[in-house]
Amino acid sequence: AGMDLAGVVTEIGSDVTDVSTGDRVVVDPSLAGVDDSSRLSGMGDLHGDLGVIGATVDGGYAERCLVPASHVYPVPDEMPLEHAATFPTCFLTASHALFRVGGLKAGETVMIHAAGSGIGVAAIQLAFHAGATVLATAGSEDKCQRALGLGASHVLNNRTGDVAAWARQTTAGVGVDMVMDCVGTALFGVSLFSLGIEGRLVNCGNASGDEATIPSLGHLFHFGISIHGSDPYQPEEFGPVWDEFCSGGYRVEIDSVHGLSDAGVAQDKMLSGDFFGKILLVP
Template identity: 45%
Template sequence: MQAWQVHELGEPREVMRLADVGRPTPGEGQVLLRVRAANINFPDALMCRGQYQVRPPLPFTPGVEICGETEDGRRVIANPALPHGGFAEYALADAAALLPAPDALDDAEAAALHIGYQTAWFALHRRAHLEAGETLLVHAAAGGVGSAAVQLGKAAGATVIGVAGGADKAVVARELGCDVVIDRREQDVVAAVKETTGGRGADVIFDPVGGEAYTQSAKTVAFEGRIVIVGFASGTIPSPGLNHALIKNYAILGLHWGLYNTKNPKLVQHCHEQLTELAARGAIKPLVSERVPLAGAADAVQRVADGVTTGRVTVLPSLENGAAA
């Protein structure tokens, strides 16, 4: 089979190599899955660089989120068991963690439903307890996890303010359903949020960016508001001023979604059921901006790492010559 492998750490485009390798052999409790679609996540790029908290042994195949097919023909969503990741024709996964792929979504959409939407759902509902009628501010609203937060925020009955970088991404954020879109390259984010909310600020802020975005969050969070930290795509980890949180009476919440898989896996299953129901009634639908063949995976991972993509970019091993399968 063909699989992308990383033999040394560095930028994805430079260190990912497509090779002919044998199919991986399942270990105890694992299953072999034919990869129908593999979604690209920012952690894939971080693993190539050696900057992620999970560091699989070299050589490894990146790809942490797939829609796959079991040997008995079931279509499932899975997080591949590294080092045998999803940017390959076959991958391994833990049998107990397989989730049924929603019938309402195609393979690429199903592959994009898991990590980003689970992260957004846990952030908004489990950690921040978002309520209908509240104002939700989403940084990187046109990105993979940001687009999920926008859709889930609207489904929950919130007013959603999306922050995007550039005119093209602002258009995408608006099409996703944002009530207000702020182009951080052209507008003063803090001033725009305060103007939109009448000076009150946002009740819940979803921040996968860190850096300057967090500084803006602290300046625009409402009384008894909640800032949920889900990542640091900017590359800068902020140091919050706890005296500021005390004076303004807001909460800073962290979310490491992966912990729920070991600490409380029943909640992951519950979340998937909620997401499946929302997908069935059309309330959410992953934005798959690009579908690329397996041969294009390294370039696609690099573009996700560089922050030039919108929504999700998905690798389809069955694609030939870039045409839809």
């Protein structure tokens, strides 16, 4: 485990020329695009058996981790490594879903679920910085209020409120242009009813279950709604999104920091859902 990692380079391979020991780096955990000379090559099938550091190979739940030289990016001197470690999977997943798959544009409205998750925190800020109006939902009032500080214009507790009715009311009856959903089953139906004409539902996760039912095919085709699965991001996407993050203006939300010996405690906290932002492990 440990897909999101940043740290200091302690050793390099004999063929590595553009990375040095002592460099502070953040790691792209996707093993797509790894050079054939790397020990981590051959696992880059984006739509097959994609290798991922921290998922299919050893990751950041350790003091040291083997990574491809092509997949490390310099961390600015002024940025703490803890801040860099909040970036990789959350911001790349969110950016790919919002822009590459969902085609979000300035002036559009987007609903983002799970506002307190790492992906939600990233998505709200990326959409806001792109000029979109953000409607955010979360499972508690506290998380909703904190989402306002990230750039959401409107928030709703999705466990107590009527999501679709709220979306219509907030948009003067029009509905939102796009829903980005990493929750899955629990909010799938209300997400569809929250969309306006030719709205897009972009799914990038299944936290609440892997099955979903379309509540009304008539609604789907009458409004011209489209459903998109957000596939893995391409290797060339990481650098530009990292540069955007480093440019400033993005808040880092770290819920708690734990030592490696307390990894089980950190994992239990994540599974409980009682957190906002990222939970970090430090050696």
